[in-house]
Amino acid sequence: MNEKYQKLKRSGFKLTPQRMAVIDFLEGNTSHPAINDIYTALVRKYPSLSRATVYNTVDALVKAGLLSELAITKDKSNYDPNVNPHDHAYCMQCGKIYDMPGQKTETKEQVSVIGDFKVTSVQRVYYGCCSKCS
Amino acid sequence: MNEKYQKLKRSGFKLTPQRMAVIDFLEGNTSHPAINDIYTALVRKYPSLSRATVYNTVDALVKAGLLSELAITKDKSNYDPNVNPHDHAYCMQCGKIYDMPGQKTETKEQVSVIGDFKVTSVQRVYYGCCSKCS
DNA sequence: ATTACTGCAAATACTTTGCAATTGT
DNA sequence: ACAATTGCAAAGTATTTGCAGTAAT
Numbered sequence: 594m595n596e597k598y599q600k601l602k603r604s605g606f607k608l609t610p611q612r613m614a615v616i617d618f619l620e621g622n623t624s625h626p627a628i629n630d631i632y633t634a635l636v637r638k639y640p641s642l643s644r645a646t647v648y649n650t651v652d653a654l655v656k657a658g659l660l661s662e663l664a665i666t667k668d669k670s671n672y673d674p675n676v677n678p679h680d681h682a683y684c685m686q687c688g689k690i691y692d693m694p695g696q697k698t699e700t701k702e703q704v705s706v707i708g709d710f711k712v713t714s715v716q717r718v719y720y721g722c723c724s725k726c727s
Numbered sequence: 728m729n730e731k732y733q734k735l736k737r738s739g740f741k742l743t744p745q746r747m748a749v750i751d752f753l754e755g756n757t758s759h760p761a762i763n764d765i766y767t768a769l770v771r772k773y774p775s776l777s778r779a780t781v782y783n784t785v786d787a788l789v790k791a792g793l794l795s796e797l798a799i800t801k802d803k804s805n806y807d808p809n810v811n812p813h814d815h816a817y818c819m820q821c822g823k824i825y826d827m828p829g830q831k832t833e834t835k836e837q838v839s840v841i842g843d844f845k846v847t848s849v850q851r852v853y854y855g856c857c858s859k860c861s
Numbered sequence: 862a863t864t865a866c867t868g869c870a871a872a873t874a875c876t877t878t879g880c881a882a883t884t885g886t
Numbered sequence: 887a888c889a890a891t892t893g894c895a896a897a898g899t900a901t902t903t904g905c906a907g908t909a910a911t
């Protein structure tokens with residue numbers, strides 16, 4: 594069985610068809626979809642799917658460490674199934690979010706404590722304009 | 728006259744009492760207020776102030792380079808009158824946003840182009856728990 | 862059998878918009 | 887005088903919540 598399914602179960606969540614569908618949709622997906630993107634992509638195949646379930650599922654996946662939540666724009670959250678530390682670039686023209694190689698000095702372990710602040714994750718975003726839009 | 732007032736005018740915006748009040752409120756403010764924080768702080772003194780005006784003003788200040796917008800949480804934007812490059816730490820317990828000294832290697836100029844992406848600003852956020860909450 | 866999850870609808874929160882009256886230049 | 891801004895109310899969008907029915911363990 595899919596190892597991500599397993600991990601979700603091991604984290605204490607039930608494995609439902611909706612959750613499997615979301616996991617499958619996100620697998621290898623580098624488009625950094627928002628809730629609505631996930632919903633519209635899956636509702637054709639699962640017509641009864643509701644947005645609330647997508648919110649619930651995404652929440653579970655984040656808690657299980659299978660997904661990271663990105664706060665990049667003011668209007669909505671985006672999600673990244675690649676939970677390895679890396680940076681993002683946001684094109685203010687077209688709205689696309691690109692993956693960027695993180696700097697070697699930026700691994701979680703190395704910044705786990707700054708002063709008296711305990712760091713659990715780091716997010717770096719470059720705001721600007723991508724090559725297609727320049 | 729206040730140099731920030733001047734800069735706002737030079738950027739082509741009109742100098743209204745509401746805008747001056749917002750500029751004054753933000754001066755030296757390190758609490759990273761959201762729109763509603765600004766609104767509730769000023770509406771006592773200016774009872775006719777509306778939230779739409781605060782949105783409008785904040786927009787003008789960002790465009791004039793007097794304020795930077797922070798996308799840190801999913802629910803709202805926060806604003807920082809310190810436009811010099813620096814990082815932020817967000818306490819997931821109490822919700823406070825702390826200023827962190829930026830790394831020397833992170834100035835705008837040095838990252839102005841990455842690959843074929845033209846960078847106009849960078850934002851780095853540490854998510855975790857502050858000392859008061861630990 | 863128990864407990865968590867789904868889907869729906871309503872509610873909440875943030876932000877944007879349209880417009881008439883007002884104000885800065 | 888002109889053009890931008892204000893304040894209000896309504897609309898738009900993202901997200902959360904309550905709950906009855908359903909499904910996973």
